[in-house]
Amino acid sequence: MDNHFVPNLTLGVPVVESLARATDTPLDCHLMIEAPDRWAPQYVEAGAGSVTFHVEAAAAPVRLAREIRAKGARASMALKPATPIEPYEDLLPELDMLLIMTVEPGFGGQAFLDIMLPKIRRTRELISKHGLELWLQVDGGVSSSTIERCADAGADVFVAGSAVYGASDPAEAVRALRTQAEAVTAKASWACDH
Numbered sequence: 001m002d003n004h005f006v007p008n009l010t011l012g013v014p015v016v017e018s019l020a021r022a023t024d025t026p027l028d029c030h031l032m033i034e035a036p037d038r039w040a041p042q043y044v045e046a047g048a049g050s051v052t053f054h055v056e057a058a059a060a061p062v063r064l065a066r067e068i069r070a071k072g073a074r075a076s077m078a079l080k081p082a083t084p085i086e087p088y089e090d091l092l093p094e095l096d097m098l099l100i101m102t103v104e105p106g107f108g109g110q111a112f113l114d115i116m117l118p119k120i121r122r123t124r125e126l127i128s129k130h131g132l133e134l135w136l137q138v139d140g141g142v143s144s145s146t147i148e149r150c151a152d153a154g155a156d157v158f159v160a161g162s163a164v165y166g167a168s169d170p171a172e173a174v175r176a177l178r179t180q181a182e183a184v185t186a187k188a189s190w191a192c193d194h
């Protein structure tokens with residue numbers, strides 16, 4: 001977050017570099033920033049294994065996705081709640097992950113936007129229609145009371161902030177959320193291993 005694309009400021013490239021030196025855990029960087037065309041490649045060089053840019057901020061999303069992939073990371077594109085998926089159908093083969101924001105980006109702790117469920121469902125249908133192995137991520141208000149609806153609509157990657165870091169046992173919270181999501185996705189025709 002750069003305090004321009006969203007009204008909040010968080011960590012940048014040097015912190016990602018330090019994290020990458022300190023851990024083998026894959027780093028997935030969601031850039032809620034302006035000018036991702038300029039910055040996203042630097043996050044790959046810093047050690048991110050997956051970089052998500054916002055289509056609303058990207059000048060050339062296809063070129064940027066190709067550059068992220070060419071540098072060796074997974075390319076991911078995010079949509080704010082008011083951004084529809086349909087104009088970007090033809091871009092999906094260029095991506096490894098699509099992120100549908102289920103809150104307005106900027107802050108943790110907001111209420112999940114149920115009105116995003118139809119968009120998640122339509123996106124899953126487009127992924128299936130094109131036979132893509134594209135991960136479908138949701139972020140914002142994901143918790144024990146919303147994760148099953150997200151999974152049922154077609155999401156298979158889940159970002160949870162408050163539901164994990166606000167729990168007395170964060171590791172157990174992750175296990176419980178994963179169990180809930182897996183129970184739903186296991187029954188889904190589109191489910192794949194990751």
Ligand SMILES: O=C(CO)[C@@H](O)[C@H](O)COP(=O)(O)O
Nearest residue numbers: 105106107108109141161162
């Ligand atoms: O950064 C954002 C939203 O801007 C999200 O990643 C949130 O931080 C997720 O937090 P919760 O909504 O799960 O509390």
